[in-house]
Amino acid sequence: MNRFVFVLVLSGVLSCGTEGTPSALRTRGQAACATPASSETVRIMEGLKPHCEGCHAQGARGYFASTESFQALLVSDVRLVKPGSPDDSELLRLLEGRGTGAFKQMPIGQKSYAQLVTEGTATLPVADVRAWIQGLAAQQRDSRPDPDAPRISRLTAVQVQRALYQQLGLRHEDFFISANEFGLPMAESRGDDFYPLQPPDALPMPRQAATGERYHALGGGSVVNQVTQDRTASPTFALTLTQVSQRWCRRALAMTENTALFPAGTTRSANPVDVKATLRRWSLHFLGERFTDAQVDALYQDVFVPLATPTDTEPAYVGACSYFIRHPHWIFY
Numbered sequence: 355m356n357r358f359v360f361v362l363v364l365s366g367v368l369s370c371g372t373e374g375t376p377s378a379l380r381t382r383g384q385a386a387c388a389t390p391a392s393s394e395t396v397r398i399m400e401g402l403k404p405h406c407e408g409c410h411a412q413g414a415r416g417y418f419a420s421t422e423s424f425q426a427l428l429v430s431d432v433r434l435v436k437p438g439s440p441d442d443s444e445l446l447r448l449l450e451g452r453g454t455g456a457f458k459q460m461p462i463g464q465k466s467y468a469q470l471v472t473e474g475t476a477t478l479p480v481a482d483v484r485a486w487i488q489g490l491a492a493q494q495r496d497s498r499p500d501p502d503a504p505r506i507s508r509l510t511a512v513q514v515q516r517a518l519y520q521q522l523g524l525r526h527e528d529f530f531i532s533a534n535e536f537g538l539p540m541a542e543s544r545g546d547d548f549y550p551l552q553p554p555d556a557l558p559m560p561r562q563a564a565t566g567e568r569y570h571a572l573g574g575g576s577v578v579n580q581v582t583q584d585r586t587a588s589p590t591f592a593l594t595l596t597q598v599s600q601r602w603c604r605r606a607l608a609m610t611e612n613t614a615l616f617p618a619g620t621t622r623s624a625n626p627v628d629v630k631a632t633l634r635r636w637s638l639h640f641l642g643e644r645f646t647d648a649q650v651d652a653l654y655q656d657v658f659v660p661l662a663t664p665t666d667t668e669p670a671y672v673g674a675c676s677y678f679i680r681h682p683h684w685i686f687y
């Protein structure tokens with residue numbers, strides 16, 4: 355194989371791989387890796403469509419939303435269409451009223467598709483669907499998520515607050531005392547040095563402006579202040595989350611009775627074995643993921659060690675704690 359061919363093959367593998375795909379390739383779009391719909395596939399889709407799209411135009415079974423949906427959700431799903439084997443294809447069985455799953459036939463209702471053809475309501479013969487499946491080559495499905503699909507959400511400001519209260523063992527009372535203004539309950543800040551956070555629309559509402567501003571900086575919206583929610587990962591969001599996570603982690607670690615980060619039986623020390631056990635536990639605690647030994651070693655070397663001094667591990671533990679809170683898997687779901 356000459357080098358040119360090898361490079362072509364390699365780039366093909368890379369652009370269609372499920373893991374380690376460079377982002378530049380990833381943005382090229384879906385169609386490059388999946389088998390495109392053939393003209394016969396489009397003809398079959400158009401023939402079935404009038405009898406199906408009413409119930410299958412959106413969601414996980416939105417087969418008829420577009421040619422791409424038909425191809426990706428139906429044609430390249432071997433559970434529904436098995437190339438070369440019409441009788442092993444649930445799609446065909448459903449059209450003929452011989453479905454093996456929850457439904458015996460499609461469309462659901464009185465008549466199966468085959469019966470609709472017989473009585474002349476549907477025009478595409480079932481035999482055409484059978485022949486199409488018979489002649490279909492193996493289909494490749496692109497398992498990568500569509501980068502344009504709105505599937506990934508950033509935590510809202512309120513979710514940030516609630517998640518941190520829970521994961522760091524902090525409570526409303528750690529930041530606020532009760533106050534009253536004109537008979538309305540207010541959250542009086544214990545000091546802005548604690549970086550308090552409270553939505554202006556919440557009860558009790560924040561008495562100090564800085565508290566609400568911090569909430570808005572995290573993208574929180576408010577009817578009272580006429581600010582719309584911002585779910586983008588803006589620079590202001592990143593900066594504010596960094597400050598809040600570091601401050602709140604430090605606070606949580608300073609509370610001796612707080613067991614959220616160091617439950618009974620765990621050891622907080624400078625001993626690498628203890629530190630790595632903590633980092634592993636925190637990966638589960640914050641991200642719901644079990645870090646591998648290699649990930650834990652990297653985190654220890656890159657984040658913990660540079661921040662630790664022989665006498666004080668506090669900044670290093672704060673750094674590691676806030677590392678998890680700034681992790682993309684913490685911020686996005």
Ligand code: HEC
Pocket residue numbers: 402405406407408409410415434444445448455456457460461462463467
């Ligand atoms: C009146 C509504 C309706 C119509 C019309 C309809 N379907 Fe469905 N279809 C459903 C429902 C409901 C389900 C089950 C959805 C679920 O389980 O979430 C379903 C499921 C399916 C499935 C998945 C079956 C499985 O075992 O996973 C296929 C394939 C399907 N329909 C194809 C079609 C085709 C092709 C047509 C047109 C010939 C059609 N449907 C017309 C309502 C409809």
